Amino acid sequence: xxxxxxxxxxxxxxxxxxxxxxxxxxxxxxxxxxxxxxxxxxxxxxxxxxxxxxxxxxxxxxxxxxxxxxxxxxxxxxxxxxxxxxxxxxxxxxxxxxxxxxxxxxxxxxxxxxxxxxxxxxxxxxxxxxxxxxxxxxxxxxxxxxxxxxxxxxxxxxxxxxxxxxxxxxxxxxxxxxxxxxxxxxxxxxxxxxxxxxxxxxxxxxxxxxxxxxxxxxxxxxxxxxxxxxxxxxxxxxxxxxxxxxxxxxxxxxxxxxxxxxxxxxxxxxxxxxxxxxxxxxxxxxxxxxxxxxxxxxxxxxxxxxxxxxxxxxxxxxxxxxxxxxxxxxxxxxxxxxxxxxxxxxxxxxxxxxxxxxxxxxxxxxxxxxxxxxxxxxxxxxxxxxxxxxxxxxxxxxxxxxxxxxxxxxxxxxxxxxxxxxxxxxxxxxxxxxxxxxxxxxxxxxxxxx
Amino acid sequence: xxxxxxxxxxxxxxxxxxxxxxxxxxxxxxxxxxxxxxxxxxxxxxxxxxxxxxxxxxxxxxxxxxxxxxxxxxxxxxxxxxxxxxxxxxxxxxxxxxxxxxxxxxxxxxxxxxxxxxxxxxxxxxxxxxxxxxxxxxxxxxxxxxxxxxxxxxxxxxxxxxxxxxxxxxxxxxxxxxxxxxxxxxxxxxxxxxxxxxxxxxxxxxxxxxxxxxxxxxxxxxxxxxxxxxxxxxxxxxxxxxxxxxxxxxxxxxxxxxxxxxxxxxxxxxxxxxxxxxxxxxxxxxxxxxxxxxxxxxxxxxxxxxxxxxxxxxxxxxxxxxxxxxxxxxxxxxxxxxxxxxxxxxxxxxxxxxxxxxxxxxxxxxxxxxxxxxxxxxxxxxxxxxxxxxxxxxxxxxxxxxxxxxxxxxxxxxxxxxxxxxxxxxxxxxxxxxxxxxxxxxxxxxxxxx
Numbered sequence: 001x002x003x004x005x006x007x008x009x010x011x012x013x014x015x016x017x018x019x020x021x022x023x024x025x026x027x028x029x030x031x032x033x034x035x036x037x038x039x040x041x042x043x044x045x046x047x048x049x050x051x052x053x054x055x056x057x058x059x060x061x062x063x064x065x066x067x068x069x070x071x072x073x074x075x076x077x078x079x080x081x082x083x084x085x086x087x088x089x090x091x092x093x094x095x096x097x098x099x100x101x102x103x104x105x106x107x108x109x110x111x112x113x114x115x116x117x118x119x120x121x122x123x124x125x126x127x128x129x130x131x132x133x134x135x136x137x138x139x140x141x142x143x144x145x146x147x148x149x150x151x152x153x154x155x156x157x158x159x160x161x162x163x164x165x166x167x168x169x170x171x172x173x174x175x176x177x178x179x180x181x182x183x184x185x186x187x188x189x190x191x192x193x194x195x196x197x198x199x200x201x202x203x204x205x206x207x208x209x210x211x212x213x214x215x216x217x218x219x220x221x222x223x224x225x226x227x228x229x230x231x232x233x234x235x236x237x238x239x240x241x242x243x244x245x246x247x248x249x250x251x252x253x254x255x256x257x258x259x260x261x262x263x264x265x266x267x268x269x270x271x272x273x274x275x276x277x278x279x280x281x282x283x284x285x286x287x288x289x290x291x292x293x294x295x296x297x298x299x300x301x302x303x304x305x306x307x308x309x310x311x312x313x314x315x316x317x318x319x320x321x322x323x324x325x326x327x328x329x330x331x332x333x334x335x336x337x338x339x340x341x342x343x344x345x346x347x348x349x350x351x352x353x354x355x356x357x358x359x360x361x362x363x364x365x366x367x368x369x370x371x372x373x374x375x376x377x378x379x380x381x382x383x384x385x386x387x388x389x390x391x392x393x394x395x396x397x398x399x400x401x402x403x404x405x406x407x408x409x410x411x412x413x414x415x416x417x418x419x420x421x422x423x424x425x426x427x428x429x430x431x432x433x434x435x436x437x438x439x440x441x442x443x444x445x446x447x448x449x450x
Numbered sequence: 451x452x453x454x455x456x457x458x459x460x461x462x463x464x465x466x467x468x469x470x471x472x473x474x475x476x477x478x479x480x481x482x483x484x485x486x487x488x489x490x491x492x493x494x495x496x497x498x499x500x501x502x503x504x505x506x507x508x509x510x511x512x513x514x515x516x517x518x519x520x521x522x523x524x525x526x527x528x529x530x531x532x533x534x535x536x537x538x539x540x541x542x543x544x545x546x547x548x549x550x551x552x553x554x555x556x557x558x559x560x561x562x563x564x565x566x567x568x569x570x571x572x573x574x575x576x577x578x579x580x581x582x583x584x585x586x587x588x589x590x591x592x593x594x595x596x597x598x599x600x601x602x603x604x605x606x607x608x609x610x611x612x613x614x615x616x617x618x619x620x621x622x623x624x625x626x627x628x629x630x631x632x633x634x635x636x637x638x639x640x641x642x643x644x645x646x647x648x649x650x651x652x653x654x655x656x657x658x659x660x661x662x663x664x665x666x667x668x669x670x671x672x673x674x675x676x677x678x679x680x681x682x683x684x685x686x687x688x689x690x691x692x693x694x695x696x697x698x699x700x701x702x703x704x705x706x707x708x709x710x711x712x713x714x715x716x717x718x719x720x721x722x723x724x725x726x727x728x729x730x731x732x733x734x735x736x737x738x739x740x741x742x743x744x745x746x747x748x749x750x751x752x753x754x755x756x757x758x759x760x761x762x763x764x765x766x767x768x769x770x771x772x773x774x775x776x777x778x779x780x781x782x783x784x785x786x787x788x789x790x791x792x793x794x795x796x797x798x799x800x801x802x803x804x805x806x807x808x809x810x811x812x813x814x815x816x817x818x819x820x821x822x823x824x825x826x827x828x829x830x831x832x833x834x835x836x837x838x839x840x841x842x843x844x845x846x847x848x849x850x851x852x853x854x855x856x857x858x859x860x861x862x863x864x865x866x867x868x869x870x871x872x873x874x875x876x877x878x879x880x881x882x883x884x885x886x887x888x889x890x891x892x893x894x895x896x897x898x899x900x
Contacts, residue, residue, distance in 0.1 A: 184723070185723070187719060188716045188744065188763070264757050266637045266638045266755060270637070273634070293757075295637060299714045305716060305717030306717065307714050309747055316779060316782070317779075317791065317792075318782055320799065329719055329720055331766075332766070334786065336784065343767035351769050423710060424712040424874075425875070426873045426874040
């Protein structure tokens, strides 16, 4: 272990070495056949990842951890039914995951826990030398963003942010179009998380997405922890589904970076309105003042002169949309309306439906794995994000979305909070690469096999 | 004249008196049958207004002014063909419009000139006691915004901003829905001017919207004056088509007001790219550095806690869209995609196409005049804005979009310029009503007959 650590430290100091070193064999075991995975958190999200892992023949689930015995029991049943060896089980207390991290029989971990545990678990995992897969969002505070980067640099252990939307079929086709210069020089982007989560933030304490207006101790599943963020933080607390795909398209941390951000929040009335509409009269939750503005709009400027609008819109009734727009000197794609206009190709001033364009530029990965992926969650995205994680971990090379990306994308949360609190005052992004973004090479999203 | 002025000054001091006083007979002539109109500017836009005025039997065109003899000649021909009396003609020099304003035979003026003339002409018109119709945008600087308000208050003469988009059929239906609380409490709005103007900003000096990359002295029509604003100002120079309809929906200056704004501009590459693509090699215009960012995004906060995103996107290839969104606690309308979602009415998480909703809430004015309006320009909007102007002028009462609105909406230009120049620093809106917005009554967009 020491020699690897030392080697990696040296290349870190030398520059972008780690990220590009191919075929570096994994961890202590020079002859890994199957990658041994520890699952930290096997709630709804972790189980989804588990199901995708079970489809593969190159991994073993050697350990699981959850503080909820019901989730452990469900997971053991599933593994047993799949005819797999019983994994080691952890979850006796909040920090039992550290015992999982001490296992030699774990090469890599997948962390799918409540947000406040993400960074501390990922940090511990990297310190333990485990290739780390971390669910979104990665960090809650600026200090946590730095923790991810600094721990990666200190240990040489890789972190992959498991942002599935980067693998959405239309997103990858549009990324392909960007790389092939179909839009010309990129100028402006839009994205966000526009998802009515009222039925997720509240339930009746019995079913995850049922009726009811309870949360926290009286709620179950996500309402147990997620709603508290809406109650106390006026910030874009969930930026990565939107910003991840856009960051890939404009090479953030790889020749470009986020420079500054302004954020503005609308009033916060949606969650109160939901409680009043769905609760018995005089329910105590109807008296709560939620801090999170219903629609939070952040505008980011990049060093390359693009602007990116990021929206967080989760407390009002609305159909789901991530609201992407990709715009350049030749034309633009808009997710809403499913439309594309490319000058000289489209009829003047008329939208094309995006379908033919997306088909023409379908990503090689989707062409190859699309059918297999369709069995997976979230329209196939979940297959690809796990695939990329496993393939990167097997080679122990830098993943497509690394610690620097996790930090830069998640930094939107604390920066938006500060900006909103200060009337939209612009906030500077830290340069998590410590200047290296000018040298770091673009991840090859198109030609790499994951 | 003096007695009217004195009366008006008194009511101004007393409060919102002027705006609400109904049936005040016009000007000096207590028995006006037909409203006598002076046209200042009879270019393409002024001619459009003229054609709408000629459809009416309650107006006379008594004077026209334009410094371009060709436009005068075309206009005189049109009036002659319509069998109308020859109007008095002005245009010998840039300030000949002041001689038009001195005519007793002019009750009201319609100003359709290049932007830099808007405020100064409107101010002179109010000082001359003429009911003033002013094309958009109203003002270029903050000082000019105040000029409009102060001159209105000083003279008691009304100014109407001729913002036609406030009369678009879907906009008025959605306004109707807002007023009937269909969207619940309003939270968030989007709007803007997303219009590929490259073929307007440049031409060959022969045809207005032809090919070519000339502007200024070598261009004709709008390219003669409009492009200079793109060359030297990094600002949203044309905000009113977007913000006008939204301001009406959220009662700006009438129980609500714009508080602050942040603006960010993307890089400016679109106009240069257009020149390079369309000019002969080494054309001198290919060396110009345009200051106006291709996509300018402003986020406004209102005192009532709504956020409004205003986009200016005129230098890149794209189909036209004003990109409206109106969102509240019950649901939302999106212009792009022509869709509406109202909780409890729409299928859960599914968009309705907007058509049925817009038909159901069709505005009474459109029901009444829709057929007539369809002969008019811009899909009928131009009929209604002129109709409102003439009906307001005949009664000499405050118009739907007055000097305070003109100032607040146009203030986006200088405020966005300052914010952009200062990295997105928030800028406060002046309170052009001097505090009166807390008392000013909402204009009755639904029930009034114009």
